Amino acid sequence: MFDTIRKYAVRFRVSPRAQAPEVRERRAHNLFEAAAAYVAACAExxxxxxxxxxxxxxxxxxxxxxxxxxxxxxxxxxxxxxVSPHSVARDLLGLPAA
Structure with a gap:
């Protein structure tokens, strides 16, 4: 829970809206780019x-x-x-076969 709060607070500190116009990135990222980058970073x-x-x-x-x-x-x-997606999901989570 505290990790979620910390991430939320960090987002305000580095939000593109809070930065000066010259510091903002030139290209907006879409949600799938953000998700891919986020998951890869979490894995690493x-x-x-x-x-x-x-x-x-x-x-x-x-x-x-x-x-x-x-x-x-x-x-x-x-x-x-x-195999079925259900089997894969349970396997990835380390759950016993249903």
């Missing part, structure tokens, strides 16, 4: 990149993007392994 435990990707879009958009990425990853792994 890179807090600087996590904070950067979190600032690209709203928390709600990032949450949606991460959820969509998870769904697509589970479907891709299920097709690759020739």
């Amino acid at each position: 435990d890179d807090q600087d990149r996590i904070d950067e990707a979190s600032a690209w879009v709203s928390p709600e958009a990032l949450s949606f993007g991460v959820s969509e990425l998870a769904c697509r990853a589970v479907i891709a792994l299920a097709r690759e392994r020739d």
